[in-house]
Amino acid sequence: EVAVVESGGGLVQPGGSLRLSCQASGFAFSVYWMDWVRQAPGKGLVWVSRISSDSNRIYYAGSVKGRFTISRDHGNNTLFLQMSDLRVEDTAIYFCVREKEDAFDLWGRGTAVTISS
Amino acid sequence: FDLTQTPSVSVSPGQTASITCSGDDLESKYTSWYQQKPGQSPTLVIYEDIKRPSGIPERFSASNSGNTATLTIGGTQALDEADYYCQAWDRTTAHWVFGGGTKLAVL
Numbered sequence: 483e484v485a486v487v488e489s490g491g492g493l494v495q496p497g498g499s500l501r502l503s504c505q506a507s508g509f510a511f512s513v514y515w516m517d518w519v520r521q522a523p524g525k526g527l528v529w530v531s532r533i534s535s536d537s538n539r540i541y542y543a544g545s546v547k548g549r550f551t552i553s554r555d556h557g558n559n560t561l562f563l564q565m566s567d568l569r570v571e572d573t574a575i576y577f578c579v580r581e582k583e584d585a586f587d588l589w590g591r592g593t594a595v596t597i598s599s
Numbered sequence: 600f601d602l603t604q605t606p607s608v609s610v611s612p613g614q615t616a617s618i619t620c621s622g623d624d625l626e627s628k629y630t631s632w633y634q635q636k637p638g639q640s641p642t643l644v645i646y647e648d649i650k651r652p653s654g655i656p657e658r659f660s661a662s663n664s665g666n667t668a669t670l671t672i673g674g675t676q677a678l679d680e681a682d683y684y685c686q687a688w689d690r691t692t693a694h695w696v697f698g699g700g701t702k703l704a705v706l
Contacts, residue, residue: 517695527633527641527684529695541693577640584688585631585646592640 484508484588486561486578491593498568502593504561504578509588511559515581518552518563520574521592530576531563546572568597600689602698609704616672618701620685623666628687630668632661635700636681644683645670672703680705 490502502518518530531552532541540552551564561578573596580588602622610616620630632645644655648663658673668687672679685698 519697526682526700527635527686527697529697532695543694583646583650584629585643585686586633586641587643587646587652589640589642 486580486588486590488576488578488590488593491576491595493596493598494568495599496568496570496597498597499564499566500568500595502563502565502576502578502595504563504590506559506561506580509580511554512556516554516561517579517581517586518561519577519579519586519589520572520595521577522571522574525574528574532581533561565595568595570597573597600687600691600694600696602685602687602696604683604685604698604701606699607702607704609706610672610675612677612705613674616675616679616703616705618670618672618683618703620668620670620698621666622668622687622696622698625666625668625687626663628689630661630663631686632659632668632670633684633686634679634681635684641684675703675705677705679703 487505517532520530533552549567553562575592575594577592578590579586604620629647633641634644635641644659645661661670682700684700689696
């Protein structure tokens with residue numbers, strides 16, 4: 483089955499760090515660009531970060547640039563999001579998504595991140 | 600670059616629902632549309648302005664002209680009740696951008 487499954491979310495204090503993982507299966511992970519999208523409680527979708535298939539091109543939303551790092555491991559078909567200096571406003575469900583033909587055609591169920599003291 | 604959507608749209612069952620997404624020179628960018636039902640992940644319903652992924656019913660169609668992209672749902676059913684988001688790539692900032700979302704109510 484073609485799927486992406488996120489993990490690594492949890493409750494963290496402001497200023498803390500967290501590393502999200504996304505396990506891809508059922509498709510050739512290494513040829514696709516991948517992204518992270520988040521959704522705060524009761525709010526809309528917000529794009530967070532993007533990584534090319536060869537990891538040479540990486541992009542971040544302004545709100546996370548300098549604090550979050552996207553990376554991927556082709557040997558383990560895994561996408562990562564290292565998050566540091568976390569803020570209350572980073573509280574959200576984080577979705578791992580696959581890009582195909584200028585759209586996000588495959589979404590995971592998401593992993594919940596809560597930043598609170 | 601911002602994408603603007605009407606927060607809510609209501610439609611009667613069997614009627615046609617139109618959801619719009621506005622952005623500067625949007626027609627020069629490919630627009631995608633996503634459906635999100637409560638408690639679920641988003642699902643792609645339209646990509647590259649007008650294309651439907653396999654498995655998406657034919658009653659979902661779309662257009663993109665000028666500064667406005669439109670998602671049209673013909674013969675709207677109760678199961679179409681959801682939040683709908685448009686999306687486009689902003690070449691200037693190299694960012695993906697989502698619209699704020701439109702809640703479709705089938706009343």
